[in-house]
Amino acid sequence: MNLDFTPEEQAFRDEVRAFIAENHPKELADFGMREDMTREQMVAWHKILGKKGWSVPAWPVEYGGTGWTPTQRYIWSEENARANTFMPLPFGVSMVGPVIYTFGSEEQKARHLPGIRSGEVWWCQGYSEPGAGSDLANLKTTAVRDGDHYIINGQKTWTTLAQHADWGFFLCRTDPTAKPQEGISFILIDMKTPGVEVKPIKLLDGSYEVNETWLTDVRVPVENLVGEENKGWTYAKFLLAHERTGIAGVARSKRGIEKLRAIAAKEIANGEPLITDFDFARKISQLEIDLAALEITELRTLAGEQAGKGPGPESSILKIKGTEIQQRLTELTLEAVGHYGAPYMGGVSNDNGANAHPVGPDYATHAAATYFNMRKTSIYGGSNEIQRNIIAKMILGL
C-alpha cells in the first residue's frame, strides 16, 4: 500500500502533461463558465482526444478504451484539471456509451460508438419528466409499437444541453400495464426527427443549460431500442452507477481551491489579505481536508473496481461528498468576493437584465452565478437524498 507514483506512472504523467501542453487550445482554458462557450469550443478538446485515442479512457479496450490503470486515470484527471481543459461531456462518453457497448446490438455499437469517441455526435439524456424527478419509475412518456417503428409521446425535462444535441437516449414506457419499474425501454432518438421540440429553461443563474423536450408522435425505428424491450430500468440503473463515479470532481475541486486561495490573497479584509485571516483560512483547510478524504475514497473505489468490483453503491458516497464539496467551494468563493458578489453577470446568452460587462474584479464576475448554478448538483443524477436511500438499502441492508 502506498501513494507514490512508480517510475512508469511518473513517465505517464510527463507524457500526459506534455500532450496537453502541446495540444490543448489555449483559449479554452480561460472560460469562467460553460455558458460563454460555443458548441465548437465545447467539443474541441474532445475531438483532439478522439484523434489521440484518449477520449474514452474508461471504456473496454476493444471499444476504444485506453486500458489505463486507476492510477493512470487519476493522473489523467489531475493533469486535465491542472490545465483547466474542458473535458468531453458525459452524456455520450460516460452515459450512453457504456450502455451501448454493454447492452447494445453490434449494429448499434458500429453506428454510435465512433461518433461518441470522436466527439462528432452530441448526445443528451431524456430521463426526468416534469412529474418525476429522482423517481424514474413514475415515467409517463410512452413508446407504442407501430410496425417497425415506435411512436413516442411525452415530455422530458432537465435535458442538459439538448439544444446542441444530435442524438438523445430516452426512457419510455412500452408496457403501461406492468409495475412502475418494469415496462420501461431505453430508446435512442435522432433529435432531428420530426416531433422533437427542445425549449430551453432559464436557470437561477441566468443560464440556459437545461431544456424541456417535447416528443409528439415521434417515429423511431425499432432498431433504436437498446437491449430488450421493457428492460430499460436495468440499463438506467447501470448508467446511474456509472454516472456517479465521475461526479466526485476531485481534480476540478482541487483547482477550485487554488483559485479560491488566489482570490483570498487579493481580497483585503480589515487591512490584510483575506487569506491571512485565520477564520477564512480555517474554512479553506477544512475544505482541503474533506477533499483529501474524498480523493482517497475515490482512489480506493477505483482500486476496488480494478480488483473486479464494478461501480457499486459505494459510488453514492462519491456523489454525496463530491457535490457537497463543490457547493461549499462555490459558497466560500462567493463569500470571498464580498460586495462584488451582488452584480448580476450571467453568460453571453443572458437576457433579461444581466449586465453586459463585468463589474468589479474579474474573479468576482461569476462567483454568485456559479454558486447558484451548483445548487443543482445535489439534485441531479439522483438527488443526494436518493443516494442516501441507495446506501441505506444496498450497503446497510435497511
Added chain:
Amino acid sequence: MNLDFTPEEQAFRDEVRAFIAENHPKELADFGMREDMTREQMVAWHKILGKKGWSVPAWPVEYGGTGWTPTQRYIWSEENARANTFMPLPFGVSMVGPVIYTFGSEEQKARHLPGIRSGEVWWCQGYSEPGAGSDLANLKTTAVRDGDHYIINGQKTWTTLAQHADWGFFLCRTDPTAKPQEGISFILIDMKTPGVEVKPIKLLDGSYEVNETWLTDVRVPVENLVGEENKGWTYAKFLLAHERTGIAGVARSKRGIEKLRAIAAKEIANGEPLITDFDFARKISQLEIDLAALEITELRTLAGEQAGKGPGPESSILKIKGTEIQQRLTELTLEAVGHYGAPYMGGVSNDNGANAHPVGPDYATHAAATYFNMRKTSIYGGSNEIQRNIIAKMILGL
C-alpha cells in the same frame, strides 16, 4: 414591545435576589453534580421555597401558584441560576402536579398538592418501558381491576431518582383490547406498596440517577386513578407539553457559559489563555448567540401563554434547541479542559474504578462525566426526533 424591565420588575428582581441571598444554603451552591448530593440537600431549597410560597410559581394561584407574569418567572429563573440554586425537581412540580390540579379529583388535589408544594413528598415518573422509549403507546404494564383495587404488573425504566421517591405516577394499560393509544390509564402509586421494586441503572458517567422499576402484583386503590380510566394518553400528552417548557434551561446554560469562560481563562493554549484564542472564543460566541435566540424564543412562548395560548407544540422547539445548547456547552467544556478530561471521576456513590479524589484542576473534574450525562437530554422527555415529528405534524400540518 421592549426588553427592559419596568420599575416594578426591577423591584421584584431585587426582592428575589435578596431572598435568595438570605435564604439559600451556601453549601448547596458548590456541588458540581447532583450525584454528590443527599436527598435532604436536593430538597432543601424546595422546602424553603414551599414555606415562602414560591415553590410552584407556574401553578394557578388557587393551587399555590404565585401569579407571576412571564417576565417575573424569567427573573426568577435568572436569579436562581445566578446563585446556582438547586431548583425543585420537576417530577412533582412540573409533571404530576399540573395533571392532578387539571384532571384530578378534589380528594387527590387535597391529598397530593400540599406535599408537592412543600417538597415533603418526592415523586417519580413511570412512563417508559424497556420495549417502549419515546413510543408510549406501546406500553405493556397492566392494571387489572380487582374490586376497589387495581392489580398492577409490569416493568418501567428510566424512572429518574426513583430510589428516593415516595410516590410515582404510572401509565398502565387498563384496556388491552383498545387501540394502542387508548386503554391507558394514569395511576398514582405509593412507592412503599408491596411489589414495587427499584433497581438503579448505572449510566455512562458512572452515576445512578435512573432506575428500573418492577411492579409485581402491586395493589393500588382505585381512587389513585387520575381522571377517567383509559384516558391516560390525554394526560400524558398534556404533561409532556408542560415538561418541555422547562427543558430549555436558558438560565442554567447562561451560567454554564460563564463557567466555561472562566475555565478558558485559566487553561493555557500555545502560551496564552485559551479564551484569547479566536477559534475557541468564536465557538463560545456562537453558543451565546444560539442561547440568546433561545432565550427570546422562550420569552415569546411565555408571552403567548400569558395571552391565553397554552404550552403548545412550539415548546418542542425549546426542547430541541435547549438540549442542543446544553450538549454543546458540555462538549466545549470538555474540550476546554484538554488532557484532564480523561481521568474518571464520577460522584461519591461511584464504584467500579472511579477515582476517589479528583485529578487535575477542580474545574476539570466533572467535565467528561457531565458531557456523557447530558447525552440523555436529547433522548428523554420525548426524544428530539419525536419532537421533530410533533412539529411536523402539529405546526407544519404534514
Added chain:
Amino acid sequence: MDFNFTEEQDMVRDGLSRLVREQYDWETRRKAIASPAGWRPEIWAQLAELGILGMPFSEADGGFGGGAVDAMVIMEEFGKGLVVEPFVPTVVCAGGFLKHAGTAAQKEEHIGAIVSGSAVFAFAYAEPKGRFDYADLETTAKKDGAGYVINGHKAVVIGAPWAGHLIVTARTGGARRDRGGVSVFVLAKDTPGVTTRDYVTVDGRRASEVYFENVAVGADALIGAEGEGLALIELVTDEAIAALCAEACGAMKVAHAMTVEYSRQRKQFGVPIGSFQVIQHRLVDMYTAYETAVSLTYLATLRLGADERERKRAVSAAKVGVGQSARLIGQEAVQIHGGNGVTDEYAVGHYFKRLTIFDSEFGNVDHHLKRHVALA
C-alpha cells in the same frame, strides 16, 4: 418586558401586507424588475401615502413618531414580497444619518422630502478594497475653503440608479483604517464630478459603481462633526442591519411556507414528498431556524437604543444567526424544490438569491462573529 405589537403596528402590517398581496404579485414584480427603470415609483408614492416612508421619523421632524419596531414590521412585509424599492437606503440609512446628526437645515431640506416620497437616497459606503471595514476608505474629502473636494470610487451602491441624493463616507483625515478622520456627506447625485455605472444585482435590485472626481461640496454637505463620523456610521448601519434582518425573516417565512406547500403537492414514488420523514425533519429544522431568526431580529431591534457595546453585540448576534438561518432555509428550500428550485421561473429561487446577498450586506456572518467575540 413586553412582546406585543401596538395596534398601530398591527395596522401598518395589515396595510402593507395588502399592498404587497394586491400590487406586488409575482408576475408584476418580475416585469417591473426587468423593466428599464427596475422599480416602480408608483409603489413608492403609495408607501408615502400610507405613511410608511415617514414612520421612523419624529413628529418634530415631520414624521409619524415610530421607532425601530415599526421599521421591523415594515421590513418583514417587504421581505415577504421581495420588495425592491429602496426603503433601507432612503429611510433607514439616509433618514438615520439625518435624524441622528443632521443640522436643522439638513433635516428641513431632506426629511420632508423623504416622508413625502419625493426624495430617494442611496448610501455609498462600500469600496472595492474596504470589504466590511467602514474605516478602510480610499475615498477622500479634502478641505477646500469652506467646503470639501471628494475623490474616490464607491462599490455596489444599492439603489443608486434610482436615487437623487447620496450619503457618502470619506476620509477627511487620519490614516487608513483609523477610527478618527471619517466623515459623512450628503449631496445630490447630479453634483458635477459624480458619475455612475448602473447595473442589475443578482437579487433583482439595481446598484451602481459611483465615481467621484474632484466633486466640490459645501460645508453644509457634512453630516455630524468632521472626522467623527465612524460612531455615527456604526449606529446607522446597525439600524440598517436590524431592518435587513427583519426583511430576511419575511423572506424566510415565505420560502419556508412555499416549501411546505410544495412538499404537500409534489409526489415522488406515488406519495407527497412531505410524507417522507427526512423531508419533514428538514422542514422542521427550517422552521426552527426561522424562529431563531425572528427572535434574534427582535433582540437586535429592541437593543438599538442600548449602550454601544450591548447594541453592537445584539446586532452582531442577529446578523450571525439570521445569516445562518437564511443560508439554511435558502439552500434547503431550493433542494426540496428539486429541479424546479433552480429555475428562474419558480419564485423560491429568487427568495434564495435575496437571502444569499443579504449575508454580504453590512458585514457577513464571519465578520459579525468576529465583532461579537471582540465585544465579549
Added chain:
Amino acid sequence: MDFNFTEEQDMVRDGLSRLVREQYDWETRRKAIASPAGWRPEIWAQLAELGILGMPFSEADGGFGGGAVDAMVIMEEFGKGLVVEPFVPTVVCAGGFLKHAGTAAQKEEHIGAIVSGSAVFAFAYAEPKGRFDYADLETTAKKDGAGYVINGHKAVVIGAPWAGHLIVTARTGGARRDRGGVSVFVLAKDTPGVTTRDYVTVDGRRASEVYFENVAVGADALIGAEGEGLALIELVTDEAIAALCAEACGAMKVAHAMTVEYSRQRKQFGVPIGSFQVIQHRLVDMYTAYETAVSLTYLATLRLGADERERKRAVSAAKVGVGQSARLIGQEAVQIHGGNGVTDEYAVGHYFKRLTIFDSEFGNVDHHLKRHVALA
C-alpha cells in the same frame, strides 16, 4: 499507487481479529478493566508471541520489518475490541523514539525487551499547563556532571501504571515554548525521585500523574541530541496519531455496525426504528463519516515517510477529519440507541467514550486544524 494489503498484513489482521473475538469478549474486558491491575499481561504475552509487538521494528533491531501500514492494521483491530493494552505508548511511541534516534546501546537494551513483551513503556509528554504544545514544558533536565537531574510534573500519562520504563520530555535549555532546548529521556520508572499517582480513565484505561523530584539520570538516558528533541517528538507523535486514527476507525466501525444492528432489532410504533427514513439517513451519514475517516487514516499512514510539511499536513488532516467523524459517530450511535445508549451496561456507550477521549490525544480537532492552516 497501490491500495492493497500484503498477504502478511492480511494474516496479521486475521490473527488479531481472532484473538480479540475469542479472548476479548465484552464481559471479559469489563472484568479486566475493573480489576486491580486494569489490564491483562497474558494478552500482552500473546501479542508478543504473535509477533505483533515486534512488527514495526526492523529485522536488524530484532523486529519483523513491518512499517506504518502494519501498525495501522494492528491498531484497527485493537479499536474494534477497545483493547486497553499499551501498544501505542510502548511500541509506537517508545519504539519510535528508540528506532529513530536511539543509540546502539539503547536499542540493544530496550527493543528486544519490547518485542518479547517483557518491557512496557509510557510516554510522559503532557503537562498540566502545556496543553497540546510539546515545547511548552515546565519539566526541566539540568546538566549535572555527565548526566541530568529531572524535575517536573507530567500529566495524564497513559499506561504509566503498567509501565516499567518512561519516555520523558524535558527542557534542557532555551525559553518556554522555544523550539530549541527540548530533550527526550528514557528511564526506569523506579528511578529514585519518580513518584506516580495512578488512576482510571473514562475510556477504561489507566494513567498516572508522574512527578519528578531531583531524578538523576545518566548521559545514556538521553535519546537523540540534547536540545534538539522537538522534531523527533513531532515525528513520533505523528506516527502515534496515525496509529490512534486507525484505532478510532476500528472503534467507529463497530459502533456503527452495532447501531445498524440495533436499529434493525429495536421497535418503536410497531416497526424497527431502522425503517424510519431519518434513522436510515443518519446511519448513512455515519457510514460516510467512517469511510472518510478510513481514507484520511490511509493518507496519514502513507505519508509518515514524506517530507516534514507533507507529513504534518496529512497527519493533521487525519486528526481533524477522524476526530470529526469520531464525534459524529459516537454521538449518533448513543442517540440512536436511545436510553440504552447512555447506560454503562451497553457496549456502545464505551465506544463513544473511547472516541471522545481520542480527540484530546496529541492535539484535538482545533489544534490540528490550526497546524494544517499554518502549513498551507
